[in-house]
Amino acid sequence: MSARNIARFWEWGKKIICVGRNYADHAIELKNAIPSEPVLFLKPPSAYVREGSPILLPFYTSNLHHEVELGVVIGKGGTAIPQSSAMEHVAGYVLCLDMTARDVQDECKSKGLPWTLAKAFNTSCPISDFIPKEKIPDPGSIDLWLKVNHIVKQNGSTSQMIFSIPYLINYISEIISLEEGDLILTGTPKGVSSVQEQDELQAGIDGIVTMTFKVDRKS
């Protein structure tokens, strides 16, 4: 580990690599096919937002969705990392929201365009405090939940992931070398829904972490 503090990895300006359609129930709710290989897209580091700051509604959407996800923080970089040693490259985890302008994504999909406007805007990646690896001995079997204004919208287990964390680390690092401080968003379970200005989003992993974010419009 470098002298830098991995618990503040979001300040390092490293990559955010997102996996889509990694839960069959979410792929089905959006009428997508179950993928045979991971679906990848990126967010820039300017997407990060921390508790205490709002999620800002982009001016060009009228259907912003929440997607609660487990984030994997890379502690040791590598290329073509074998599945057998993949977990040695993990420093810890964060709970994340993959905020998605669904109307814009649908339009991009219909035109065959990339998802950048839908997924990569400022504040599109709210994250919790860093969770050291030791606190989640089995990341393939934890429950994630998300409430909007105290009403449960998402509640799923990482055991439902189609592609496991070691598989994703191997797959991604064959194509995009992983570096210390990179974050992998591992996909969302079903229950995604629209949020409005002034809504309060609360998400958690029981006994491990909770986080709360307000939705606002840029003033």
Ligand SMILES: O=C(O)/C=C/C(=O)CC(=O)C(=O)O
């Ligand atoms: O293909 C779609 O319509 C939507 C896909 C996503 O937004 C994928 C994710 O980000 C996810 O599954 O977590």
Ligand SMILES: [Mg+2]
């Ligand atoms: Mg997602």
